[in-house]
Amino acid sequence: MSAPLVSILIPAYNAEGTIADTLRSAIGQTWPRKEIIVIDDGSTDRTAEVVGQFTSKGVAIVSTENRGLSAAVNHAFRVSHGDYIQELDADDILAQDKIERQLAALRKGDSRRILISSPWAPFYYRTRPARFVQNSLCEDLSPVEWLLRKMSENLHMQNATWLVSREVVEAAGPWDENLRYDQDGEYFARVLLASVGTRFVPETGIFYRLSPKNRISYIGTSQKKKESFFRSMKLHIQYLRSLEDSERVRNACLTYMQRRYHNFYPDLPTIAAELQAMASELHGRLEPPRLRRKYAWLGPLLGWKTAKWAQTKLPEIKSSCFRRWDKAMYGLETRKSWFNAKGTKTLREEPGGRA
Numbered sequence: 001m002s003a004p005l006v007s008i009l010i011p012a013y014n015a016e017g018t019i020a021d022t023l024r025s026a027i028g029q030t031w032p033r034k035e036i037i038v039i040d041d042g043s044t045d046r047t048a049e050v051v052g053q054f055t056s057k058g059v060a061i062v063s064t065e066n067r068g069l070s071a072a073v074n075h076a077f078r079v080s081h082g083d084y085i086q087e088l089d090a091d092d093i094l095a096q097d098k099i100e101r102q103l104a105a106l107r108k109g110d111s112r113r114i115l116i117s118s119p120w121a122p123f124y125y126r127t128r129p130a131r132f133v134q135n136s137l138c139e140d141l142s143p144v145e146w147l148l149r150k151m152s153e154n155l156h157m158q159n160a161t162w163l164v165s166r167e168v169v170e171a172a173g174p175w176d177e178n179l180r181y182d183q184d185g186e187y188f189a190r191v192l193l194a195s196v197g198t199r200f201v202p203e204t205g206i207f208y209r210l211s212p213k214n215r216i217s218y219i220g221t222s223q224k225k226k227e228s229f230f231r232s233m234k235l236h237i238q239y240l241r242s243l244e245d246s247e248r249v250r251n252a253c254l255t256y257m258q259r260r261y262h263n264f265y266p267d268l269p270t271i272a273a274e275l276q277a278m279a280s281e282l283h284g285r286l287e288p289p290r291l292r293r294k295y296a297w298l299g300p301l302l303g304w305k306t307a308k309w310a311q312t313k314l315p316e317i318k319s320s321c322f323r324r325w326d327k328a329m330y331g332l333e334t335r336k337s338w339f340n341a342k343g344t345k346t347l348r349e350e351p352g353g354r355a
Contacts, residue, residue, distance in 0.1 A: 005082045007077075007085050009039070020050055039072040040061055041068070114196060118200065119205040139200050152252035162191070186232040
């Protein structure tokens, strides 16, 4: 029996600055049987031109009108042929042995509905200093235990960490094209429901690029994103309770809502009231959001709204500083590598030169 074909699906929108590295990581996978499909989702920059430089290496590109991330992933799946699906954002990077090691973790007699996971490592520009995140999701788990830990401990698994069989993808159904926030979280919750559980593969995975605040995962003050987030939250609770409706599950759902309540209270009173009603149905009550200790002292001095603004914005400023520093270091290391390579080439071209 031939080795399974893996489809690496890459939705891309205005990704000219990052997609080359993403494609190199896909092409460089040690797993030989793969197809790489890029959906250019109506980009207005040079994304298609950059991808075109890789078509001779087996990369296929499909250009569509701009319809959003979910529609692009759904389109990529429809034109794919793989036995397993590897989804990959256009600014993230696969570890070289990620797919090979995940498939090697499958055992004889395993169900095709085993969902294979691995860790992820956040980075700005340089992957070398990045370290894989370790949390309680990093082990083999049943669907109910995975969702319960995610929701009660405020955890997540970045979407490219998963390797999903075609059977599970078809059972889970397509990405919800009406969601504008947390669409990956809602989708992979359904993937978990369609699976028989997770198989965790350590010491390999993906490098997740921490992008500026215009990234799709940044909620900010967008009311549309907050409304989508609320719908995703309701679906998460529905999915978990469909697997088990126990006291521990109800407590996990209450914790999940409480930790996200600050996104809606007091600015969106209708959603805040609906969340309070959901909490009551679970025999609980949501408390008004509290500021973290390092910002709470600002409340009496400058007002609660100003303190809440500081709690949101100051970490963004700190992250921006780290990003600029890492970009500068990346530039220095890149130039150093270029000069070293050029110097070695010149030395070899000189009579009697030695590298």
